[in-house]
Amino acid sequence: MDFTYTDTQDMIRDTLSRFLADTYDFETRQKFIASDDGRDPAIWTALAQELGMLGASFSEDHGGLGGGALENAIIMEELGKVLGIEPYLPTVVIAGGALKAVGGAQADKYIPEIIAGNMIVAFAYAEPQGRYDLANLKTSAKKDAAGYVLNGHKSVVYAAPWASHLLVTARTGGGQRDREGVSLFLIDANLPGIVRRDYPTVDGSRASEIYFENVAIPAEALLGGEGAGLPLIEQIVDEATVAVCAEATGVMQKLHEGTLEYTQQRKQFGIPIAKFQVLQHRMVDMFMEVEQARSMTIMGTLKLGLSADERKAAVSAAKNKVARGAKFVGQNAIQTHGGIGITQELAIGHYFKRATMIEGQFGSADYHIDRFEQLTLAA
């Protein structure tokens, strides 16, 4: 057993964290999330071209560094530490993950483009009525002579305003909640008939409501088998879920460190408030949550390659634990800061916001404990 990182993995972490320290301090981040565009495109280009970061989790055949989920976790954790809004998750982890899984000509075509930073992909999977159920789809893709015709409404699609491509889940058959009949498509984001309503999100990113109105998509856009896409979608969402757990670990670590630092400086009753035992114990509990989030993220990441059921149970265990930990650490970081914690000025509140959104991303604590129970406690 070995939980140490390889030299390459250490190198990825160090390179990225140095780069982010130079380019992504809190004030700079606040400036570009408030800009019209909501981001600084130069960062993405630099991640791809200067650092080669976007290739870390792809095979050498495609021009990558030969890594996988662990590399994604390392990168997501570093992004978490700076509240990075870069669309690494949808582009590399999710779209990249889907392309790796299907392989062939599609992978050969798109993965080098992702690595080069030429492509940003948003994952359009959620629907207003769907909650966290990946199969609950009203969006339809009807086959015609040229390919498919796409109709439907996708909600809260993170990074969509920046995307060159969309990864879309849609029904090619079956009823609204059937496991069969679900397909996955990678399409150009600017096809005629795609209508977007863009908006900022509470955690500093950008997202859209996307409406597909008779969008004609080519047959080659289909990733994997027609109507049999759900297992693939579940797999990439599980990969995304542990990646978000990794991000959460970074966010939680900063919430905890920020709290330790603040309570040692802040004096009330003539002493640093860190001297009050009730706060000390709370910060110890926060520390334990951070460490366990890190452990569960590693556990979940390492189990991604197992059978579907083992993978799902592991990912759900990780997400449930991390979601509860993120809530505990986030709420207590704010509480321990007192009034200053609830202002826009300090970074701590923004870490809290991201931690809060992560709690629900790809399924809440309740959703995942339910899935865990179904898989592990079946009668």
Next chain:
Amino acid sequence: MDMEFSPEDLAFQQEVRTFIAENYPADLRGKQDEGDELSKEDFLSWHRILYKKGWVAPAWPVEYGGTGWTPTQRFIFSEETARADCIRLMPFGLAMVGPVIYTFGTPEQKARFLPRILSGEDWWCQGYSEPGAGSDLASLRTVAVPDGSDYIVNGQKTWTTMAQHADWGFFLVRTDKDAKQQEGISFLLIDMKSPGITVRPIITLGGEHEVNEVFLEDVRVPQAQRVYEENKGWTCAKFLLAHERTGIAGVAASKRGVEKVKEIARTEVDGDKPLLQNAFFKRKIAELEIDLTALEFTELRSLAGPNAGKGPGPESSLLKIKGSEIQQRLTELTLEAVGHYGAPYFRGFGDGDNEHPIGPDYAHRAAPTYFNVRKTTIYGGSNEIQRNIIAKMVLGL
């Protein structure tokens, strides 16, 4: 022992209900429900209606404009106004400085200030906290130095709620630097339009402008605006803090909150069922409702128990702790209930603000409200401080 309302109480309840139904302004209906940021005028229009009816200050003694209601009637009144989602009146004049003035003020102060608090002509703010004096309020450093019949005040206050609207503020200032911490503090009423006062907004996590920094530079304040004796302001401060805490339990508003969450969970779909039928979610709502009932009956006991009428004691800390925690859990459940639609943001990006809600109407304030309501365990004396109070004053530790 008896938990039924008397026939008189029931008649009173009906009277209040009818009054609200007939007099609550139509354009304010639902505003608080939606979680919209309320304007000064929103607060004042309901305030004036209650004032005209003589119901604006139920807790005050009759001689100063109170209603003479029993504690039960006051409870019914607050229950009914919350049930109808009436805008909550600003506490700074009615619940805080008003009682200080009628308890400790001079006849001139009473005559000058109390009627204007009741009518809503003066909007008050509370200048207690400072950057270095939060939980440790007694370490405040704003100073008032006598100069003829005035004081010259210098210092900085912070977290001053709604100071942007205020006509007057009640301030704790240091009048004797050499005295022990809690001594040497005085309680001053300051005209917020006095030269030397600057109010600067602090924007909170949901994007709201609710609190402010207040800078005082050589502000001239007549000594006649000091309440109670010089250097004995702590007496007023403590009296006021206990008053501040009682309203904080918020039982009636939380009851309404529970109904709102249930309604959302009935509308949201989870799989092929309403979210309200999800076993986990249902359990959390049920637990919340039970905890709220425990809080309610604890409050009722304190209203009707042997200490009733003696004013709020350290037990009020219990109501503050549990009430604020329940308010936070309600916002947690709401955010959870709205799923993905908790993410869109509506304020705080200037020109980029979203004009129209994304997703269902009840979703658009879920996250900002969740962030905002983290304040309830911090303000009015943090919950840690309240626990310290119970440990010391109730348990004798």
